[in-house]
Amino acid sequence: MKMAVIAITGTAMLFTSCKKENNEPDPTINLSKLAEGYASGAATKVVVYTKEATISTGYTKLYIALYDSVTNNRVDDAHIHLSPLMDMGTMKHAAPYENPDEEAVNHLFPSTVTFIMSSMGGSWTIGISVHNHSNGKEGSLTIPVTVTEPAKTKIKSFTAAHDGGKYFVALTEPASPKVGINDLEFVLYKKTSMMSFPADSSLTMTFIPEMPSMGHSSPNNVNPTHIGNGHYKGKVNFTMTGLWRLNMDFTSNGAVADTTQYIDIEF
Amino acid sequence: MKRFISTISLLLAYNHLFANNSFHDTTKVIELNEVVVLGKTSKQQLVHFYKTNQASTLEDILGRLPELSFVRRGAYGMEPSIRSFSGGQINVLIDGMRIHGACTDKMDPATIYIEPMNLQNLQLQTSTNGFTSGSTIGGTINMKMAEAGFSDQPSVKTSVLSGYQTAANSFFESLVLNVSNKKWAIRLNGTYRNSSNYKAGNGSVIPFTQYEKTNYALSVKYRRSAYTYLKLDYLGDDGWNIGYPALPMDVGFASAKIASISLNYENFRKRFQSGTLKIYANTIRHYMDDTKRPNVPMHMDMPGYSTTAGFISQSTLKLFNNHLLHLSVDASATYLKASMTMYAPGEPPMFMLTWPDNRKIQSGVSALWNIPVDSNWNVQLAARIDYFGYELTSQSAKEQTSILGYPSTSRNNLLKNSSVRITRNLHRNFRISAGISYSERMPTASELYGFYLYNRSDNHDYIGNLLLKPEHSYNTELSTQYQGYKTKITITGFYNKVGNYIYGMLLPGYSAMTIGASGVKSYTNLSSVIFTGFEATVISSIRSDLFLTSALKYIHAEKSDRTPVPFISPAKNTTSLRYQKNNYSIQLEYEAAAQQKKIDANAGEDKTSGYQLIHIRGGYNFNIKSTNLLVQTGAENLFNKFYHDHLDWGNIARPGRNLYIQLKVSW
Ligand SMILES: [Cu+2]
Helix, strand or coil, X not given: CHHHHHHXXXXXXXXXXXXXXXXXXXXXXXXXXXXXXXXXXXXXXXXXXXXXCCEECEEEEEEEEEEECCCCCEECEEEEEEEEEEECCCCEECCCEECCCCECECCEEEEEEEECCCHHHCXXXXXXXXXXXXXXXXXXXXXXXXXXXXXXXXXXEEECCXXXXXXXXXXXXXXXXXXXXXXXXXXXXXXXXXXXXXXXXXXEEEEEEEECCCCECCCCCEEEEEEECCEEEEEEEECCCCEEEEEEEEEECCEEEECCCEEEEEC | CHHHHHHCCHHHHHHHHHHHHCCCCCCEEEECCCXXXXXXXXXXXXHHHHCCCCCCCHHHHHCCCCCEEEEECCCCCCEEEECCEEHHHEEEEECCEECCCCCCCCCXXXXXXXXXXXXXXXXXXXXXHCCCCCCCCCEEEEEEECCCCCCXXXXXXXXXEEEEECCCCEEEEEEEEEEECCCEEEEEEEEEEXXXXXXXXXXXXXXXXXXXXXXXXXXEEEECCCCEEEEEEEXXXXXXXXXXXXXXXXXXXXXXXXXXXXXXXXXXXXXXXXXXXXXXXXXXXXXXECCCCCCCCCEEEEEEEEEEEEEEEEEEEECHHHCEEEEEEEEEEEEEEEEEEEECCCCCCEEEEEEEEEEEEEEEEEEEEEEECCCXXXXXXXXXXXXXXXXXXXHHHHHHHHCCCCCCXXXXXXXXXXXXXXXXXXXXXXXXXXXXXXXXXXCCHHHHHCCCEEECCCCEEEECXXXXXXXXXXXXXXXXXXXXXXXXXXXXXXXXXXXXXXEEEECCCCCCCCCCCCEEEEEEEEEEXXXXXXXXXXXXXXXXXXXXXXXXXXXXXXECCCCECCCCCCCEEEEEEEEEECCEEEXXXXXXXXXXXXXXHHHCCCCECCEEEEEEEEEEEEEECCEEEEEEEEEECCCCCCCCCCCEHHHXXXXXXXXXXXXXXXX
8 A cells, every 4th residue: 555655756756756847737728729720831730829719809818739740749930821701702801910920929919900800701811921030931721710700899990081091990908807997999990902901000099988878088198109010008997897889989190080989998 | 950951961061061151052961751850951841842742753853953953965975064054064964973974965964873862862063163063163062862871779660652744644652671780870762653635725645754673772871889880872873765856866775784883981079080092983884775766867876885984081170269171082983985987889888986995083172261350241162173194095086086186185274262251141141152263174084075966956977176275264152141030032143154065066068977967066164254134032931731932043154245045044943832721732823934036056056935834733731541552633834825934955844734643651
């Protein structure tokens, strides 16, 4: 009996010392797996994770994990390029996206795609091309994605009055709104062709939060200002729970671009 | 006289003090028990006089004192004010205990928990010496609950009182039981009141003036030795469906539980004359309700909770040359929270903290030194220091309050008060008394932390201001009294200069939370506000069977820009004549209020016309064997006047002619 205990303890110690690397917490613990495949030519397995189990229209974070398909070791240094595509049968268009840095963060490559419509209108795919810096090989794969329309949309588009351009604005923060001071962040893109949606920083943004059923606002909000890559950051104050509407105004050097758009937040 | 005084507790040491010295002016102790004690102050005689209607609420009786007025938002729960100071500017205490209302709309001042049946006496201190039981600029109302006295022979006394009133089709039932012997003195009482909507003078029914409540109290005294006894008090009060026609909501249910235990010592022959150590706790729940109101744009729930615990330690020492030193140490902690949940169809509930969870800690020491210089001069010195600390107690309260952008959400202040009063007998019948004082008061939780509290009077939401400074006041009071063989005349003038006066100011750029409100206000400190006025009382036995009382009051208050201060009572006179012969009494009362044209429109006030009312009352007292019966009947507002008082919010009409009848049986 005593022997058995020692044997078990010893085995356990052996086991833990061998698997030392795997003792760190799984970086994908709170994420859902969206898709998995091999980037042919790069000898790399690609696994895509998201925060939510279902993907909705708007600013969507994708966490990409890469593995060497031979050794199954994680690849933390790679160049990844996304190419989201919507096939509507008669026409195709892309969507705004943000490629990850070449260095993984906690073994994951964070990137984003801003889905500008749901899969009701056609089928979304995301092309992922990988340059695996550890083996020097390049390759790509395409994953299908189903995008649903949420109850409260987090993305709006408008045709600007001052230049006739088509802009997309998506809410990125607050992800979990609360009563009090909340970080507020939007991302702004301009459509320059069916395939090109670069980040835009040319517009000035102001907003007023409102509870539509009561007609009141909240005090001491901070208008979002551009902080880079089309991201605008400010503060929004919620005085109570419920349905809040963020009424947004966009201007370009004093000329009105749009004053009609709003995004609802419910908590 | 002296023995009577020795039965009342140390809280009334002032009374004792002035009874000994025959300097009655400084503190008005008003006895409300059945036995008429002669030779008391004008205030006591006045209240006795109006205690005749046994069904009266406490407000009815107190409203006859010229120093007091009531801000009225409904038929029930009127907010007392002393010379136009109210709310956080005055202390309203029950047996010295602090009780904080649980309603953000001030529906529940502590006066609602005391039924006249349950009140032994009332201690009213005006501005110049009102701070000894708590830093305040406006004064203190201390309601002393009734208690049984020890008796040499075992004794059981019971009274039952039942009454009916026509204006609101209301009735009330009350029971008092006193059981005592040498060791024990127990008093148990209960009152039930049920009132429908009352009829105004034009015959119209005023909706949302109904109420229903029970009040029950137990007081147990146990004598430990010749000079000490233990006392346990419990007071409970439950109210249902209480209408507040001047507010957008009523009360669905409200409940108060008030408890204390005290050790009392009295030995007036010793240097250490008396002392009390009391530990107390009370908790109040208050649930507002709008489900019975028509045209409610959005249904909401507004619960409020208040809990206070504390102690009071008081002692009276007799020093050399009959100097008396009254010392007090007390501390308390009050927890408040109130919230609002609004329901819009198809949306998640809208939840907000109207009083973000907060705690107030108060601790103070006070000393009052009475110096009888000689038989004609008396000097009284008093001082008090209070430490106040306010703090938010929950993460959600802190996060919500952070929206307002204050550098800190807690407050700490040391408040200082002091006064001097000199009394001089100029003549055998004539006395003059002058007092000056400096006092301070802490801003209230609503004034510091309130979050979009709707004020129906000015139709604004109010947000607290954590940078408010304490209010302070320089007070002067001059009183003269003539005491003749049949007539007593008292005239008191006062002048209070209040600095850092807390006043609601528009916050531009803020949007009102309440649907239909005109805007948002916050509190600010005004540099200087002046309150001045006088009270005059005449009490006279014209004949052995004819008794006259008359009280007149006037207050003028203005801000530094000479604009009026809101909610100042107009000049008022109450005059009564009572004829008493054998077992019968008939009393005629005249009540008159002048018009009030000095108004502050920003506070939602409008001008009010004057009014005159006549009341008539009669009583018949007789015995059947050892049972005493008292029948009372009368007509209030005899001529069915349609009127409202200037301090009535929303210009809601007062009751029209009210006939009442009641029977009290004691054995
Ligand atoms: Cu209330």
